[in-house]
Amino acid sequence: MRVAARRARAAPATGDKRNDGCRKGDRMYVASQFSVFMVNKPGVLALALAEFAKVRVNIVAITMMDSAENGVMRVVFEEPQKARDVLARLNMPFNETDVLCVNLANKAGALAVVAEKLAKGHVNISYAYCTAGAAGGRTTGVLKVSDVKKAMKLLQDHNKESRDQTGMRRSKAAGGRSGG
DSSP: OOOOOOOOOOOOOTTOOBOSSOOTTOSEEEEEEEEEEEESSTTHHHHHHHHHHHTTOOEEEEEEEEOSSEEEEEEEESSHHHHHHHHHHHTOOEEEEEEEEEEEOSSTTHHHHHHHHHHHTTOOEEEEEEOSOBGGGBEEEEEEESOHHHHHHHHHHHHHHHHHHHHHHHHHHHHHHHOO
């Protein structure tokens, strides 16, 4: 009997940032997050992680929560289909949901800027977690938001404004040094 519960997925629209896995280098993308329900006893997590490693499924981000009887592993994989196959083979129940992955500077306040921008745009963050590191010494923030498309638009607009302001500051600084 198949234990896994999954949502049906439509093919991504052209130009859509929906990504079933992780595209390294993207500043922001939508990925499948797995919530895997595990018996809360020694060795269960180790077994699952060993099986992912055996088939070379890289984990982009992971967080664990527990209760008295069950543990829930929330995880984003580079190759979700391989992860689905492993979980089916292990007979571990799971579900999937879309999360927003944002590439952040690994410094104090980076996630706060994102949270503030989404709050101003009335997008709720149900939960969030970050990786220990990503490409170029950065980190990946994983956010479960109320409206993924709206969140992406708000953050894309914010990134464009930030780049424009940085460019203006550099121009002024260069002009200030050479003038005289």
